[in-house]
Amino acid sequence: MYGKRLRGVRAPHRKNTSGCAPARMPAPAAVVIPMMMHIGAPAKPVVAAGDTVKVGQLIAEASGFVSSPVYSGVSGKVKAIDSILLPGGQTSAAIVIESDGEQALRDGLAPPPVSDLKSFLAAVRESGVVGLGGAGFPTAAKLTVELPKIKAVIINGAECEPYITSDTRTMLDQSDLLWEGVLMLKKYLEADRVIIAIENNKPDCIALYEGLARAQDGVEIKTLPSLYPQGGEKVLIYNTTGLVVGEGKLPIDAGALVLNCTTLAAVVRYIKTGMPLVEKCVTVDGSAVANPQNVIVPVGTKLSDLFDFCGGFKSEPKKIMYGGPMMGLALTDLSFPILKTTNAVIALGAKDAIPPKETACIKCGxxxxxxxxxxxxxxxxxxxxxxxxxxxxxxxxxxxxxxxxxxxxxxxxxxxxxxxxxxxxxxxxxxxxxxxxxxxxxxxx
Ligand code: SF4
Ligand code: SF4
CATH class of the missing domain: 1.20.58 (Methane Monooxygenase Hydroxylase; Chain G, domain 1)
Structure with missing residues (x-):
């Protein structure tokens, strides 16, 4: 049991970009798309150097149940299939595509037929969507559960990490997709209880979804105190339902299924349009960034191109991270690409980046x-x-x-x-x- 008292820290929110509707960045000259952007088996390339590709075209297929296909976010020509180093230290094959700037869509792009659980799960698998809150677990695998086990489906709109506002923008700008996703989960997963969990520092989002849920049975909006790490899966499950995920167990063992809000919106976009996951909304912020903002970029866009789009740096960045300052991964250079799971890139100047000197533990507890x-x-x-x-x-x-x-x-x-x-x-x-x-x-x- 975690106990009644909420635990965590009150870190400054720094949600400077929450009011900033995302700008769409033009296709960069080239993208580098890794085959390992999810937990599980890497995707297997189905294109070769010299092939022409279009936006939304399959470039790598899933290679197992816990895996995910990869699609191109630019039109152009495959230049190479390289091996690259990922920020976590692993190496991954990556497809390098030179963009032709046309952003031509794949021929025959059409919504998949979805009429029951089987076709819904097939569509989720084809969408290329993985846990977009950062976890990267393939969403189709996550949703493949014994339905009677589900006590509550929780849509994670907590977004508790400082700086990051890309989920906030999903909740505000794509409420039609997100709400339709809630109804699909109710229908296909036979979920009697869907909870949309949002921290109380997002009053616009709370008001919007309270309005939508008013006429819908079985959907609750849960306003959570802004207390990091409110969005952590086990923490969120406990704070919204009181269910406890045991050590070594999965959320579904406790009866909970958690989906990030942007993940759900991306699934529904595929089901409505046939366009799989090829782009991400990324929060670009931090004291070294000239023009902090939310930007929609093709997956595989290099950080250097993204920062250039945001006006470059106003001071020398001393620390650059994928993700927020609490759980983000520090990066060694700007050649790393935006992954499916990247929701923010933060560049900090010297004042914020240099860690204070550590001293002896004073056993304060x-x-x-x-x-x-x-x-x-x-x-x-x-x-x-x-x-x-x-x-x-x-x-x-x-x-x-x-x-x-x-x-x-x-x-x-x-x-x-x-x-x-x-x-x-x-x-x-x-x-x-x-x-x-x-x-x-x-x-x-
Ligand atoms: S990092 Fe680990 S030990 Fe530290 S507060 Fe979080 S869960 Fe607890
Ligand atoms: S007990 Fe020691 S390690 Fe823990 S917070 Fe206090 S000083 Fe830091």
Whole structure:
């Protein structure tokens, strides 16, 4: 149980771009589209260097149940299939396409036939949509559940990370698609209870959906306090329904199914128009950016092109991130592409980017008090430094969701979340070695 008191941190919202309807960036000269933009098996290219492609054309097929197809967001010519480094350190094949600037649409673009659960799930699979809030889990796989298990479907409009407003814009600018998606989930998943969860720093969104839900049975709008990480899946499920996802369990085991609002809108766009996921609305912000704004770009657009579109930098960026400052991944250069899961890129100047000097732990317990999962980050740090994986196992570092609340709140500025990431690797190595040893001894079935 997580307990009654809400845990998390009150980070400054910095939603500077929430009132900024997205601008559409012209197609860049080239895009670099990785095959690994989702959890699961990488997509398999179906085009080769020299092929001509159009917007919405399949360029890579899903290679398993937990996988997702990839489509081109530009028209032009495939230049190469390269191997690139992703920000998480993995390498991935990537299709490089030179744009012809025409943005010609694929021939025969038409809505897929959807009339029942089977055809709905087939359409979700074909749409190329994955968890667009950042998780990247293929949406069709997520929706393939035993329907009687569903107690509540939760549409995640919390958008609790500072700076990011792309979901806010989806809720405001694509309310027709999002609302139709809610009705589709009710119909095809036979969901009696759909909850649209929105933090209270988005009053326009709350008013809009309260109006839509007034005449619809089984749809609730849940206004949540603005408390990071309100949008974390387990946190959101608990705070909207009281359901608890057990350790090592999936949300559906507790009866919950969570979909990000932009994910749902993208699925419905495909079902209504036949246009799969080929572009993303990205919040571009941070103290180093000349003109912070929301921008719609083809997936695969290089960060350098996106920042140029936003007027470049007004001061030298000292830190550039995919995502927000709490969970974002720092990047080493501007050649990385926009992925399906990228909802923001943030560039910070020196004042915001240089981390304060860490000092000794004063055992204040604030990291423990703020952890939404009731972990003990200070103790985890000590166990990690003592290289004690048994203790890390007891402290359950494996369930840490890397939200960063502990690091944020620590007055001694200990790098707690960074240590947790390393501690998880230490624990995994230890558990793998134990499994291998047990297999050799024949004690593991
Ligand atoms: S220990 Fe993990 S889950 Fe808990 S606050 Fe820190 S990063 Fe978040
Ligand atoms: S918040 Fe920082 S100083 Fe306080 S107990 Fe945790 S690690 Fe130590």
């Amino acid at each position: 604030r990291c423990i008090a703020s952890c939404p999962l009731r972990l003990m980050p200070a103790n985890i740090e000590q166990a990690f430094r003592r290289k004690n994986p048994e203790e890390l196992e007891q402290l359950k570092v494996n369930i840490c969701m890397e939200c960063g609340c502990c690091s944020y709140i620590c007055p001694a500025k200990r790098p707690l979340v960074h240590v947790n990431k390393l501690a998880k690797i230490m624990l995994r190595d230890y558990q793998d070695k134990n499994k291998t040893a047990a297999k050799k001894e024949g004690t593991l079935k």
